[in-house]
Amino acid sequence: MTDFLARLTALAATGGLDGPDGLRYNAxxxxxxxxxxxxxxxxxxHRESRWPHGxxxxxxxxxxxxxxRLQSLSLPVWHGELELPLAGGGLLTLDTHVTESAxxxxxxxxxxxxxTVTYENVPDQRTLEVAVAEEVRVxxxxxxxxxxxxxxxxxxxxxxxxxxxKALLWGYDHTDCPEPDxxxxxxxxxxxxx
Numbered sequence: 048m049t050d051f052l053a054r055l056t057a058l059a060a061t062g063g064l065d066g067p068d069g070l071r072y073n074a075x076x077x078x079x080x081x082x083x084x085x086x087x088x089x090x091x092x093h094r095e096s097r098w099p100h101g102x103x104x105x106x107x108x109x110x111x112x113x114x115x116r117l118q119s120l121s122l123p124v125w126h127g128e129l130e131l132p133l134a135g136g137g138l139l140t141l142d143t144h145v146t147e148s149a150x151x152x153x154x155x156x157x158x159x160x161x162x163t164v165t166y167e168n169v170p171d172q173r174t175l176e177v178a179v180a181e182e183v184r185v186x187x188x189x190x191x192x193x194x195x196x197x198x199x200x201x202x203x204x205x206x207x208x209x210x211x212x213k214a215l216l217w218g219y220d221h222t223d224c225p226e227p228d229x230x231x232x233x234x235x236x237x238x239x240x241x
Contacts, residue, residue, distance in 0.1 A: 051129070051141040055187070055214055056153045059161075062179035062216060064120075065134070070107060072183045072218040076115040079104075084136040105130035105138045114224045119217035145211040147189050150175070161187075173209070186215040 058064055063071025068082050080086060089101030089108065098113035106129045108121040122129060124145070130138040154161060154177070164174040164186075175187045189209040 049142065049145070051143055052145055052149060052153050054131070054141075055145065055150065055211075056157045056159070058214065058216060059154055059159045059177045059179065059185045059187075060157050062183045062185065064107070064131070068134070070104070070109065070117065070120055070132075072117060072119075072179075072216055074117045076102070076111050076117070079117070082134055083132040104132035107131060112224055116224075119215065121216075122214040124214060125212045143211070147175075147209040147211070150187060150189075150211060172212070182219045184215075184217055186217075188212045188215070 054064055061071070063069055063074070068078070070079065076086075083104045086102035086104050086109070089103050091097055092099045092101055092110060099110045099118060102109050102111060106123055106126070108123070109117055110119045112118050122143075124143040127143060128140055129143045130140050133139055154175070159177050161175040161177045164176050166172070171191045173189050175189065177185045177187075179185055188211070190212045191209050
């Protein structure tokens with residue numbers, strides 16, 4: 048099993064990357080910044096409000112709620128390689144080529160259960176969705192091509208084994224999100240509570 052596949056399996060089993068101090072659903076933005084270093088500010092998700100707000104560490108794209116808790120993350124696997132953050136700063140580059148059969152074998156070995164989700168209007172894509180907890184989901188989006196080049200005219204047969212295109216982690220909106228403390232100064236990431 049590749050290092051990246053092992054990380055994907057851990058994501059499906061635990062709802063996080065890089066252990067209990069790492070990127071996981073509901074993780075604190077200040078704690079993650081202390082662990083990995085300051086994130087890159089990706090900006091507002093909605094034009095009219097500061098929150099939710101996007102940040103990135105390496106190629107890991109995250110969205111945080113106004114209470115500075117991680118709502119979702121996305122791994123753009125289709126690039127072929129991915130830069131993941133390291134504790135204390137820095138990045139680790141990993142090959143992200145993962146086939147559906149290898150992913151299913153790893154998830155099965157880890158005791159993960161999933162539901163396969165398909166859409167009629169997207170016939171060359173399917174998603175393996177894992178319920179990590181009642182409110183937390185991990186999705187592995189698979190395509191019948193590598194995402195780098197379309198089959199000529201769409202007439203060439205698809206590969207025998209589908210390829211991972213992206214991995215997602217998200218949780219359902221929490222209802223007990225506190226109002227931001229307006230007495231605190233700007234958090235330094237371009238996302239002041241005001």
